């Protein structure tokens with residue numbers, strides 16, 4: 001992967017997208033850095049961006065709700081994407097396709113398919129796409145990492161993390177599925193990468209919602225999430241570009257042929273069950289005709305064939 005670097009001696013100009021809980025922290029950094037200029041601020045609620053800019057004393061900074069209009073008017077060098085995860089994909093692509101660099105908040109995207117698309121867009125446009133993993137730089141974690149490194153070979157790493165997102169939660173967390181897992185677990189996951197110095201080959205997760213939870217009751221069933229695009233075991237796969245002659249009963253995913261898998265119906269969100277079919281070597285990223293696969297075909301009860309994100313399908 002390569003990306004263009006911004007040259008010249010003038011400070012780089014950045015637009016912040018998102019003025020919720022975290023956006024003002026990024027706005028502060030841009031406004032007070034001598035190396036960059038806060039060139040604009042976008043939020044679906046522009047009064048938030050205006051208030052955040054005013055709080056910094058940056059009254060002259062243009063604010064608005066329309067990202068494309070702001071980017072075309074201000075023509076910045078980069079954006080900082082501090083929007084909710086479900087918006088990361090569209091905002092990041094809009095910037096990359098205009099030839100802008102992107103500094104984004106974690107989690108990179110709401111789905112694995114979106115993340116792969118964003119990486120492809122960054123490569124295609126030869127622009128930097130950086131995802132902030134600030135917690136690996138926390139002094140406590142750095143000290144722990146350095147201490148562990150002096151102890152000898154590491155064989156096992158465990159961690160526990162608790163946070164009760166409720167009254168003080170960002171708005172998007174209350175509607176985001178599995179908020180601790182999909183929004184916060186990346187901090188622990190990246191912390192594990194920082195401590196071990198290793199990159200994982202496969203990841204999976206089991207999630208459940210306790211009976212006293214204030215989140216949606218529909219989410220209380222135990223679930224498994226294949227989080228990475230690696231296939232943990234060999235098998236046949238109903239992949240995006242598989243021959244259309246394949247008949248898929250109702251759902252499919254990674255794992256071995258004949259495994260019963262479940263996924264959410266693409267329209268209703270209801271659970272559906274089916275049998276898995278396809279091919280890949282253990283531990284390899286799944287590819288069809290040399291292309292990475294992040295979607296699968298599913299044939300619905302009415303006979304219609306639809307696409308599903310690979311990371312939305314799991315073993316029973």
Ligand SMILES: NC(=O)c1ccc[n+]([C@@H]2O[C@H](COP(=O)([O-])OP(=O)(O)OC[C@H]3O[C@@H](n4cnc5c(N)ncnc54)[C@H](O)[C@@H]3O)[C@@H](O)[C@H]2O)c1
Pocket residue numbers: 017018019020021022023042043044045048067082083084085087091105106107132134170171172183
């Ligand atoms: N690295 C960290 O330690 C850390 C800490 C907190 C939050 N975050 C991340 O920062 C991001 C934002 O979190 P937050 O707590 O500020 O959320 P938030 O819900 O408080 O604020 C999000 C803001 O984005 C705006 N918005 C929503 N969709 C938009 C769109 N399409 N275009 C423009 N603006 C849009 C909303 O109106 C809101 O003002 C999330 O990805 C979150 O995970 C990271």
